Amino acid sequence: xxKYSEIAEVLKKEISDGIYSKTGRLPTEYDxxxxxxxxxxxxxxxxxxxxxxxCVYQVQGSGTYVSTERSLGRPQSAFxxxxxxxxxxxxxxxxxxxxGIESTxxxxxxxxxxxxxxxxxxxxxxxxxxxxxxxxxxxLIVEGSKTGFPNPNIALYKEIEKLGIxxxxxxxxxxxxPDSVVVGMDDKAGGKIATQKLIEQGCRNILxxxxxxxRQGLLRYAGFSExxxxxxxxxxxxxxxxxxxxxxxxxxxxxxxxxxxLISQKNIDGIVCYNDMVAADLVRExxxxxxxxxxxxxxxxxxLAHSCQVRFESLGHRKEELGILAANKIRNMIEGKKExxxxxxxxx
Numbered sequence: 001x002x003k004y005s006e007i008a009e010v011l012k013k014e015i016s017d018g019i020y021s022k023t024g025r026l027p028t029e030y031d032x033x034x035x036x037x038x039x040x041x042x043x044x045x046x047x048x049x050x051x052x053x054x055c056v057y058q059v060q061g062s063g064t065y066v067s068t069e070r071s072l073g074r075p076q077s078a079f080x081x082x083x084x085x086x087x088x089x090x091x092x093x094x095x096x097x098x099x100g101i102e103s104t105x106x107x108x109x110x111x112x113x114x115x116x117x118x119x120x121x122x123x124x125x126x127x128x129x130x131x132x133x134x135x136x137x138x139x140l141i142v143e144g145s146k147t148g149f150p151n152p153n154i155a156l157y158k159e160i161e162k163l164g165i166x167x168x169x170x171x172x173x174x175x176x177x178p179d180s181v182v183v184g185m186d187d188k189a190g191g192k193i194a195t196q197k198l199i200e201q202g203c204r205n206i207l208x209x210x211x212x213x214x215r216q217g218l219l220r221y222a223g224f225s226e227x228x229x230x231x232x233x234x235x236x237x238x239x240x241x242x243x244x245x246x247x248x249x250x251x252x253x254x255x256x257x258x259x260x261x262l263i264s265q266k267n268i269d270g271i272v273c274y275n276d277m278v279a280a281d282l283v284r285e286x287x288x289x290x291x292x293x294x295x296x297x298x299x300x301x302x303x304l305a306h307s308c309q310v311r312f313e314s315l316g317h318r319k320e321e322l323g324i325l326a327a328n329k330i331r332n333m334i335e336g337k338k339e340x341x342x343x344x345x346x347x348x
Contacts, residue, residue, distance in 0.1 A: 100323020
């Protein structure tokens, strides 16, 4: 038996015995050269033999890692592929979530693939079909499209589940998939906190503006209503206006005169806004209409809250922390570990 074959057999037994199970990483070439007293070329031949047998894979600039069997007999690859499906890539929240995912998975044998749906279920359907057809997905991190509505793509998600591909949902899941693993912000609690903040500042006629086609908006509304009731203010002292994805696409969040007039007619002195984009646009419309700007509390604590003509309070979204949490959960699930949903508190 050649020297490199002997080294390969030793390493193969150590892999089988779980010697490298904690990190999944084999010793460096330098360490193996020192350990076995052979040339670097011999070590490389041993590693190549292990790769050919499907025992290890290599990540450029990182090292050699123990392979794990992929589900349903799919072929081994140098990387495990995590597909991220989001609604919008360029919005102020998502780049930092992706940064958190990348910082956790990069250099650990994972490759990230990113796609956006524009919050359209037909594009989500196409992407999910492509994922199934490609057959190279080890895990999915998904921000669902229009989660407030019944989803026509549930059968595709169930097919993905049958293929043994784990899924982690960002922010919320679909009502048809109640057992899904979700990482997100505690939106109901956030809606209640935002409402209580306005009441503590003396606001008594409060308006809520929420997005109706995702569950985040519905949950924030639920917290808003609970906050109004718990303080004894009475729902008759509040009002709610809803908008959808199509409203934003058609008119760019421009508010019609009806909402501006409502704020004046009902003496609205406090407003809970679905997010910072809504709040910033509302401030602009009120100023352009010559109307005073009531106290505002919003969500996400983005640059919009700090650069607006009239600054407003905004609850802080744990963007990168959420990405790290999602990455750790999908990695654990790919490795066969059980995971459960987790909601993060807002930064107040």
